[in-house]
Amino acid sequence: MADDKDEIVESPDIHFEPLVKLPEVEIKTLEDEEDTLVEIRAKLFRFDKTMDPPEWKERGTGDVKILKHKETGYIRVLMRRDKTLKICANHYVTPQMELLPNCGSDRTWVWNTLADFADEEARPELLAIRFINAENAQKFKKAFDEGKDLMAKVLTSKVNGVTSPGKEDKSSTKEDKEKSSLDADTDSVADKLQTLTVDGKTEESSGKNSDTENSDSEERTDSDTEEQK
Numbered sequence: 001m002a003d004d005k006d007e008i009v010e011s012p013d014i015h016f017e018p019l020v021k022l023p024e025v026e027i028k029t030l031e032d033e034e035d036t037l038v039e040i041r042a043k044l045f046r047f048d049k050t051m052d053p054p055e056w057k058e059r060g061t062g063d064v065k066i067l068k069h070k071e072t073g074y075i076r077v078l079m080r081r082d083k084t085l086k087i088c089a090n091h092y093v094t095p096q097m098e099l100l101p102n103c104g105s106d107r108t109w110v111w112n113t114l115a116d117f118a119d120e121e122a123r124p125e126l127l128a129i130r131f132i133n134a135e136n137a138q139k140f141k142k143a144f145d146e147g148k149d150l151m152a153k154v155l156t157s158k159v160n161g162v163t164s165p166g167k168e169d170k171s172s173t174k175e176d177k178e179k180s181s182l183d184a185d186t187d188s189v190a191d192k193l194q195t196l197t198v199d200g201k202t203e204e205s206s207g208k209n210s211d212t213e214n215s216d217s218e219e220r221t222d223s224d225t226e227e228q229k
Helices: 002-006 134-228
Strands: 034-048 055-069 075-080 087-092 108-116 123-131
Touching: 034 075, 034 134, 055 087, 055 123, 055 134, 075 134, 087 108, 108 134, 123 134
Parallel strands: none
Antiparallel strands: 034 055, 034 123, 055 075, 075 087, 108 123
């Protein structure tokens, strides 16, 4: 009996097949279309002005990236939280942005962005990011400044690309006006020439008609004279 009590009863291996098999779906993050300029682990904060008094709030810890789009050349800052991979920073780098040290710290930067898309809706944010050491902070700043320069070149080339056709349009418009004026002058000269030709014909024909009338009157006079004789 004791042996029976000590005997371990094996439980059956129960396996249930899922009712619906869901295929694996590849989630696109759009990062495949971008080159990574820098990727460093950091902690991000945002300045909450709705609080009384306003205060800094932690937004997430994870890898912050500075990305460059392969086609457009646009530069953006992207940061995702650990594990959940939820976006906590997502905005373009502009030439006007400045990284400022926070309270004299050599591993923390503060900057403003007019449109951060971390919450899908664009909103202005005052952000602060803290790195584990000053070396990583300097790496981030170097890549950030390089991104500003690259973005400035992209925007400048885009502006030049927009204004150049305008100049061509203006020159073409000027040429069209000159051509229209030239055509008008040509038409005017042609009309005058046609008028002169028609008038000449009219004067010539009227001269012929007067000569004919004179000859007719002379013939009538001669016939009348002969009848009187």
